[in-house]
Amino acid sequence: MAVISMDSLIKQLGKRFGVLAESDTYQLTVVAENADVAVGDLFLLPSRRGGQERFYIFRTTQYANIMNRALEIDDIARNKLTMPDSYLSQNLAEELLIKLTGIVLGYAEAKEREWTFHKPRRLPEHLSNVFRVDPQQPEVAEVMRSLLASQLGDEGLYVGDLLAGEQALEGVKVFLPAYALSHHLGVFGRTGAGKSNLMMVLLKAVMDYNQAATQQKSQEVNKPLVSMLAIDPHDEFRFWHGAIGGKDGVHGIVKGYSSEERKALVEPFYYLTAREVGEKGLERQVMLSRADVLPDDLSSISEFSEQQVAFAQQQFALWGEQWIGRVLLGDTQGGAGGFEGNVDFLSGTVAAVQRRLSFLRRGQTRLFLPFDPDVGYEYESLLPEILCALERGRILIVDTTLMGEMEQFLLTTVVARSLFTLRRTLRSVARVDELPRAIREAFGNDDEQGQVGLRTLADDLVQRVEDGRLPYGEGGVLKSPDQLPYVNVVVEEAPSVLNPQRMKFGSVFRDISRQGRKFGIGLTVVSQQVSEIDDGVLSQINTELVMALGNELERKEAVRNASADLSGFERELQVMGKGQVIVSASYKDVPLPVQVPEFDQME
Structure with a gap:
């Protein structure tokens, strides 16, 4: 199919809005007739410079009222104030103009089959005509879809419609590729900016994508599914606004599935909570075990000194999966006579570690169960099932309203670390029959070397590999991580x-x-603050969804860390309305302003 011609697209743009006055590769100045414009409005400049058909996309960052002829507007204002009747009798409508200043986002160039988008390395010719991207004109939306097709995407995860000034261009949908969730996202915005609604829309997009991908598998089109561990600190995502007459949340989406789809996309559960939920269904009470926790898990969420870290690691080496119970009981002396690391620690160090573990004492946590088989506390944990679910393309919502802050952080850390360990182990072996031993070693369990490690968890995971619940082999052939779902872990209060x-x-x-x-x-990474997050983590984020931010420091940090150049967007980060977001990504040539739809109003 041939590319839509420039002349055809110009006809759809309607009346000329203005004329290009000055330009360089960073900034354009446009003079236009008097009109109501807003910061962030989009404009198109057709150009045939050098014999090549191009449309330049211009975004206004500021504008000013000016006069046509050599008239000083402050003199006119004084005249209007002192001589209103005689002055207003004159017809000055043709003298009133506006001057727009803004940035060149880039240009679309005509190729054989499509318009391809490029970064702003060229300029339009002098005095080019300028056309406004008017959200009220459906034809303009069609033009933008043609010109920005490579940037908008046409499948994957829908996040919203392209924003032109203060209004969305309905039907000009913006997508993230599914693989973006196997990389790293940043969701930044102040309280009230709409982060929760954005996450709800993203969850729906993932579920819609998985549903379509599952249907395509029957047509031998193999697209990886997407899994998400979505921490929900306000218990919103399950029912959303269903209780007050709004739209049902993930519960409503699951309810609309057929029995076959629930089996393929949801089972064994989609919702985890610290509350008792009665009969086991697709909602489950989440319980982990002390036997799932490593010293590194705790030192990464709580303040530990070097001596305290060394003591905790020594106790893990001595007691393995029972180390937390032994430390809490004060039994910190034996268990492995002759162990090289069995050195004495100051009583203050021991007491400090006990204090940091105190939230895991029996009676102080409903989430982490004790583990001591000698006195009847067997291994009870949902962790193996959670890992199996994430390896099969599942959305898991974790209600943390009844969890303490440390419990929430430790839950996220343990699941993420266990999954990362499994994936890394899978990449380290060449055959399926090598996996059991590799998994045990990865979880610190090597009986030949006298290392207990997380033996019970390793036993459970090995059994699940062998019976197929952990899908790491197919027909005796080892899978690679590339054949498994993209997995994303949401870190709230980052x-x-x-x-x-x-x-x-x-x-x-x-x-x-x-x-x-x-x-x-x-x-x-979900946060109201960009500046407080470790630079090493920020530098690895390659998709940023930036909403309104509260102060100048946070806005500067968001601009500094963006994957695409956000210069010229600084003012928007202060004044953007609820649900408005700038999508910046390493795989998109231009940052895209987007209006996220209200989940309640989505079909």
Whole structure:
């Protein structure tokens, strides 16, 4: 199919709005007739410079009222004030103009079959005509879809419609590719900017994508599914506004599935909570075990000194999966006579570690169950099932309203670290029969070397590999991480976990930020603050969804860390309305202003 011609597209743009006055590769100045414009409005400049058909896309950052002839507008204002009747009798309508200043986002160039978008390395000719991208004209939306097709995307995860000034261009949909969730996203915005609604729209987009991908598998089109571990600190995502007459949330989406779709896309569960939920269904009470936790998990979410870290690691080496119970009981002396690391620590160090573990005492947590088989506390944990679900393309919403802050952070850390360990182990072996031993070693369990590690968890995971519940082999052939779902872990209240102080003793999130993409694991970092997040994590984020930010420091940090150049968008980051977001990504040549739809109003 031939590309739509420039002349055909110009006809759809309607009346000329203005004329190009000055230009360089960063900034354009346009003179136009008096009209109501807004910062952020979009304009198109057709050009045939050098014999090549191009449309330049211009975004206004400021504008001013000017006069046509050599008239000083302050003199006219004084005349209007002192001589209103005689002055207003004159017809000055033709003298009133506006001057727009803004940035060149880039240009679309005509090729054989499509318009391709390029960064702003060229300029339109002198005195080019300028056309306004008017959201009230449906024809203009069609033009923008043609010119920006390579930037908008046509499949994947729908996040909203392109924003022109203060209004969305309905039908000009913006998509993120599904693989973006195997990399890292940043969702930044102040309170009230619409982050929760954005996350709800993103969850729906993932579920819609998985549903379509599952249907295509029957046609032998193999697209990886997407999994998300979505932390929900306000318990919103399950029912959304269904209780007050609004739209049902993920519960409503699941309810609309057929029984076959629930089996393929939802089972064994989609909603995890610390509350009791009665009969086991697709909603489940989440329980983990102390036997799932490593010392590094705790030092990455709480303040530990070097001596305290060394003591915790020594106790894990001595007691393995029972180390937390032994430390809390004060039994910190034996268990492995002759162990090289069995050195004495100051009583203050021991007491400090006990205080940091106190939230895991029996009776102080409903989430992490004790583990001591000698006195009847067997291994009870949903962690293996959670890992299996994430490896099969599932959305898991975790209600954390009844969890303490430390419980929430530890849950996220343990799941992320366990999944990362499994994916890395899978990449390290060449055959399926090598996996059991590799998994045990990865979780610190090597009986030949006298290392207990996380033995019970490793036993459970090995059993699930062998019976197929962990889908790492097919027909005796080992799968690679590329054949498994893209997995994304949402880190809510990110500055509390991803700040530089927490990173000094290591963190699974730092490891995932640096290496996760090669194993198909990504992070979604949700925060009101950009400045408080570790620079090493920020530098690895390659998709930013930036909403209104509260102060100048945060706006500067958002601009500095953006994957695409956000110069010229600084003012919008202060005045953007609810649900408005700038999408910046390494795989898009231009930042895109987007209006996220209200989930309640989505079909």
